[in-house]
Amino acid sequence: MTAQPAPKTQELENNINYFFDNYLRLTNFDIFRLKKKAKYLIKIDAATAYDYLGRIAGLENNRKDVISNYEKAISLPSNNCINRLNYSIALMRCGLNDLALEEARKVFNKFPNDKDVLSNLFYRLIDSTRFNEAHTLLSEIEDNEKIELVNHASKIFEEVHLKDEDAQYLQKLAYSVIEKNNIYYFNSTASIIDNCVCFTLYVDLPVEEIFDINWDLAGILANGVEDMRCDVLNFEYSSIEVLRERREYERSI
Numbered sequence: 005m006t007a008q009p010a011p012k013t014q015e016l017e018n019n020i021n022y023f024f025d026n027y028l029r030l031t032n033f034d035i036f037r038l039k040k041k042a043k044y045l046i047k048i049d050a051a052t053a054y055d056y057l058g059r060i061a062g063l064e065n066n067r068k069d070v071i072s073n074y075e076k077a078i079s080l081p082s083n084n085c086i087n088r089l090n091y092s093i094a095l096m097r098c099g100l101n102d103l104a105l106e107e108a109r110k111v112f113n114k115f116p117n118d119k120d121v122l123s124n125l126f127y128r129l130i131d132s133t134r135f136n137e138a139h140t141l142l143s144e145i146e147d148n149e150k151i152e153l154v155n156h157a158s159k160i161f162e163e164v165h166l167k168d169e170d171a172q173y174l175q176k177l178a179y180s181v182i183e184k185n186n187i188y189y190f191n192s193t194a195s196i197i198d199n200c201v202c203f204t205l206y207v208d209l210p211v212e213e214i215f216d217i218n219w220d221l222a223g224i225l226a227n228g229v230e231d232m233r234c235d236v237l238n239f240e241y242s243s244i245e246v247l248r249e250r251r252e253y254e255r256s257i
Contacts, residue, residue, distance in 0.1 A: 016041045016056060023063050024097070027190045027244050027251075029208060030063050038063075051080040055087050062094040065188050070094050071103075085115050089124055096131055099182050099189040099205075101175065105132045123147075130154065130194060133171040133237065135161055135201070153194060157201045164236050171237055177228045178205065178239035181221050190244045202238045211243045 019038060023030060030038070038060050045053035054077035061069035074091040078084060088111040095104035108121075108128040115121045126145050129138035135157040142151055161171065182189045188208035195202050209217065218241050225232045225239075 013045065013052065013056075020056065020059050020063065024059075027206070027248055029188060030060075035060070035064060051077050051084075051087055054080075055090055058091065058094050062097045065098055067098045067100060070098055070100075085111065085118065085121065088114070089121060092124055092128060096128060097191075099179050101128070101131045101179065102172075104128050105134070119144075126150070131192070133175045133201070133203070134168040135171070136168045153196065156196045157194075160196075160199060160201055160236050164233070166233060166236060170233070174225065174229065174233065174237060175203070175239065177224050178203070178221060180224060181217060181241070182207070184224075185217065185220070187217070191247065193247075197238075200234075200236055200238055202240070205239065205241050206244045206247050207241055208244050209241075211245060214241055214243055217241045 016038065022028075023034070039057065042053050042056035042060060045056065054073045058070050058073035058077060061067075061073055074087065074094060077087040078091060080087075088107060092104045092107040092111065095101075095107060105125075105128040108125045112121050112125045122141065122144055126138055126141045127150070129135075129141070130150065130153070135154055138154045139158040142154060145151055160166075161168075181187070182205075190206045190208065192203055192205045195204075207217070221239065221241060225234075
């Protein structure tokens with residue numbers, strides 16, 4: 005189920021998506037401008053307004069306001085499925101993968117026959133490194149790239165007897181660096197390299213500061229578990245500059 009914004013909200017929708025799609029941070033002026041447009045909608049369509057305010061909070065990496073605005077949105081009857089779906093995505097974009105998966109499960113329980121809801125659950129399982137569970141949904145998924153990833157990752161987990169719960173805990177430790185260091189988080193990518201499931205977490209730091217963050221990450225993982233399982237599941241931080249340059253290169257070829 006995909007909702008199309010009304011013409012009066014299309015510009016706001018496009019502006020918000022522009023920042024997300026291009027991995028850009030909001031300036032104070034951008035925040036003021038977007039919030040003003042979203043708040044204007046409260047008297048017209050409160051559910052949609054709080055949805056937009058939640059997405060804007062996600063662009064700020066303001067986790068508290070993401071939760072606050074979406075809790076208001078989903079308490080309203082209109083567009084409840086869409087708002088819950090967007091809530092899960094906004095939580096993921098702030099690096100709150102556990103909460104994003106929890107919300108994805110809730111909306112799936114309410115709308116189990118909705119294709120977009122099922123796909124969202126599948127992607128949130130990947131974000132939470134729950135590849136064994138994601139594998140059970142493959143027959144309903146059409147994303148060939150992610151199907152290949154999940155097939156390969158679940159085989160790796162099976163071969164080394166790595167449970168989803170243990171992998172998810174490692175992932176939670178890896179993401180704790182974001183909150184500990186108050187880092188602006190953009191996105192993560194998952195891939196298979198040398199029979200190892202690798203997650204790259206992109207943050208707003210210059211390349212020369214990434215080593216220190218990864219050193220901090222290694223210490224957190226070493227102190228958090230006896231076996232980091234880094235031979236089969238690896239997490240690392242990277243500068244968003246790298247992802248932007250890669251995108252520009254891909255666009256040029």
